[in-house]
Amino acid sequence: MRVSRFLPLLAFSMLAALLYKGLSIDPTELPAARLGQPFPEFIKIDLKSGREITTDAMMRRPALVNVWATWCYSCRLEHPYLLRLAQQGVPIYGLNYKDDPDKALGWLEQLGDPYQLNIVDIEGSLGLDLGVYGAPETYVIGADGRILHRHVGVLDETVFSRDFSRWFPNKASVSGGAIDEGSG
Amino acid sequence: MKVWSYLLFIGLFLWSVDGRAVIETYEFASAELEARYHRLSQELRCPKCQNQNIADSNAPIARDLRVVLHEQLESGASDDEILAFMVARYGEFVRYRPDVDRNTxxxxxxxxxxxxxxxxxxxxxxxxxxxxxxxxxxxxxxxxxxxxxxxxxx
Known part of the structure; x- marks a missing residue:
């Protein structure tokens, strides 16, 4: 009989714990359905050269695939960091998502070009196959062409050292300890 | 005179249309396909503006998904195939009635x-x-x- 008096308190505590945990979950962060799967097959045009490229154009070593567009404000914020990563030897492939190729070329000319190549996805079909739901998004693909990680939103130093650096150990040494990575 | 003003009053209501849904026109081969389109577009959840289905959402991604849904229906895909296609890309999240699994x-x-x-x-x-x-x-x-x-x- 004694124990039952505390049942409401127990139930309340459990509910409170559940709701408290809910507060720290970001509901806009979707689980990436494509993790562990090969990068979707595509035949698209490369932005700069105008050549036709396929999935084979971007294999053999771990790399980033960055989904961007000129209409995307956050992409502009992210751009300088992408340039730095490219300088530090991280291969980055661009996926120019639902954009106007002329504007995209102008953007690269004006702001600099961190990309090895740029897949032109005007109608967003490759983005759809990837499960993209907004720009910017950045994927890590492995040497075997599998998708290892997805980040939605602006990629910066903090995010990179936390979630990306394990696939790019060489980059960490190049960065010269601008941030302290040993704390994690 | 009074009758006419009443009729006008009622008549004006007949003009009003339901403007909540996204206005788009798709051609369907059959009424059955159209019914399936409406059912599926209400069951699929928009990945961007969460808590709206793709039928109600104005987000570009919702529009893309409606286009894909229409294409797949017209090409003869079954409901299960369409849902599997969406889930493969956006996860179980896109379904308002997810399958029973360990998480759900x-x-x-x-x-x-x-x-x-x-x-x-x-x-x-x-x-x-x-x-x-x-x-x-x-x-x-x-x-x-x-x-x-x-x-x-x-």
């Missing part, structure tokens, strides 16, 4: 479990109340009650 088992069973729990608690409460009237007294209390009763009789 609580979602599906919680209503039944909570109802059961409520019934048990109610039964418990009612039983406790029924027997609660005659709670046993300790021997000391019993003696005191008898003493009081005797006292009042005298």
């Amino acid at each position: 088992i609580w979602l599906w069973t919680a209503p039944v479990l909570l109802l059961g729990l409520g019934v048990v608690a109610l039964g418990w409460h009612l039983r406790a109340r029924r027997s609660g009237g005659q709670s046993p007294l300790t021997p000391a209390e019993q003696a005191r009650v008898e003493a009081l009763l005797k006292g009042s009789r005298n």
Whole structure:
């Protein structure tokens, strides 16, 4: 009989714990359905050269695939960091998502070009196959062409050292300890 | 004169249209396909503006998904194939009625479990109340009650 008096308190505590945990979950962060799967097959045009490229154009070593567009404000914020990563030897492939190729070329000319190549996805079909739901998004693909990680939103130093650096150990040494990575 | 103004008043209501849904026109080969389109577009969740289905959402990604849904329906895909296509890309998240699996088992069973729990608690409460009237007294209390009763009789 004694124990039952505390049942409401127990139930309340459990509910409170559940709701408290809910507060720290970001509901806009979707689980990436494509993790562990090969990068979707595509035949698209490369932005700069105008050549036709396929999935084979971007294999053999771990790399980033960055989904961007000129209409995307956050992409502009992210751009300088992408340039730095490219300088530090991280291969980055661009996926120019639902954009106007002329504007995209102008953007690269004006702001600099961190990309090895740029897949032109005007109608967003490759983005759809990837499960993209907004720009910017950045994927890590492995040497075997599998998708290892997805980040939605602006990629910066903090995010990179936390979630990306394990696939790019060489980059960490190049960065010269601008941030302290040993704390994690 | 009055009749005419009433008719005008009612007539104006006939003009009003339901403007909530996204206005788009798709051609369907059959009414059955159209019905399936409406059902599926209401069951699929927009990945960008969450808590809206793709039928109601104005987000570009919702529009893309409606286009794909229409294409797949016209090309003869089954409901299961279409849902599998969407889930492969956006995860179980895109379905308002997700499959029962390890993650969603609580979602599906919680209503039944909570109802059961409520019934048990109610039964418990009612039983406790029924027997609660005659709670046993300790021997000391019993003696005191008898003493009081005797006292009042005298």
